[in-house]
Amino acid sequence: MRLALFALALAVLAAPLVWRVSAPRPAGPVVDTVVLAERVAMLEVEVETLRDRLETLRSRPAPPADQGAAPLPAPGAPSGAGDFSGFGDLMLLSARREINKGLTLLGIRDLEAVFGQPSAELGQTCAQPTSQRLAGALETRDVGPFRARLVKPALDSLEQVLARVAEDYPDLYAELRTYGGFCARLIRGSADQISRHAFGVAVDVSVGGSIDPMGDGKTQFGLIVLSDYFTEAGWIWGAGFGREDSMHFEVSAELFRRWRDEGLI
Numbered sequence: 001m002r003l004a005l006f007a008l009a010l011a012v013l014a015a016p017l018v019w020r021v022s023a024p025r026p027a028g029p030v031v032d033t034v035v036l037a038e039r040v041a042m043l044e045v046e047v048e049t050l051r052d053r054l055e056t057l058r059s060r061p062a063p064p065a066d067q068g069a070a071p072l073p074a075p076g077a078p079s080g081a082g083d084f085s086g087f088g089d090l091m092l093l094s095a096r097r098e099i100n101k102g103l104t105l106l107g108i109r110d111l112e113a114v115f116g117q118p119s120a121e122l123g124q125t126c127a128q129p130t131s132q133r134l135a136g137a138l139e140t141r142d143v144g145p146f147r148a149r150l151v152k153p154a155l156d157s158l159e160q161v162l163a164r165v166a167e168d169y170p171d172l173y174a175e176l177r178t179y180g181g182f183c184a185r186l187i188r189g190s191a192d193q194i195s196r197h198a199f200g201v202a203v204d205v206s207v208g209g210s211i212d213p214m215g216d217g218k219t220q221f222g223l224i225v226l227s228d229y230f231t232e233a234g235w236i237w238g239a240g241f242g243r244e245d246s247m248h249f250e251v252s253a254e255l256f257r258r259w260r261d262e263g264l265i
């Protein structure tokens with residue numbers, strides 16, 4: 001009797017498992033492995049970005065008491081040296097309108113002419129790319145201090161920028177993380193304007209474990225140093241936008257045109 005009860009209990013407990021194992025697979029369309037791989041890659045980057053954000057939030061330092069200009073350390077100098085306060089410190093940017101001189105904003109129409117509409121479902125959150133051309137051009141790559149998902153020539157350029165920073169400012173390089181690369185969405189707060197992140201030609205960079213607040217007209221010192229390298233490589237810096245967005249760097253029209261001429265895109 002006791003044994004029978006035990007067997008009955010075991011059968012009840014095991015029933016969902018047996019059902020799950022033996023349940024027939026639903027018949028349906030075969031999932032495209034390319035699409036699946038694309039989703040996995042995207043999720044990987046999302047997880048990594050979220051991990052970075054969490055790390056950033058955890059290690060957010062107290063606001064600096066003195067937000068005056070710090071002297072630029074000599075290339076290669078340790079960031080703790082002398083009276084230099086840190087790459088994550090915020091400082092007021094003078095002559096913001098002078099930023100990005102000689103570079104032109106890349107038009108969304110130029111991007112659409114190459115990639116089409118990046119995704120059929122553009123909103124405020126990251127959507128899957130539905131443009132085959134775009135999906136084929138995107139790649140996830142370890143660019144040194146972080147992994148990024150962008151179109152391939154953008155990754156090549158970003159890698160070169162970061163390699164130069166590593167040589168000149170190893171301490172700054174070590175503090176760089178990403179806050180996002182490719183993300184098929186609209187510009188935050190906009191109902192119809194597509195973000196350049198949606199085409200994999202923009203990257204957000206965080207410095208020193210904290211995120212540069214948008215629209216306050218101030219910029220992290222490390223981003224000011226970084227911007228010289230990006231500008232020279234043909235990237236536009238978001239610090240010069242009407243609504244200051246200092247952690248944002250995007251490919252300029254000039255750089256994009258060069259890629260097209262060279263058949264890279």
Ligand SMILES: [Zn+2]
Nearest residue numbers: 202203204248
């Ligand atoms: Zn951005």
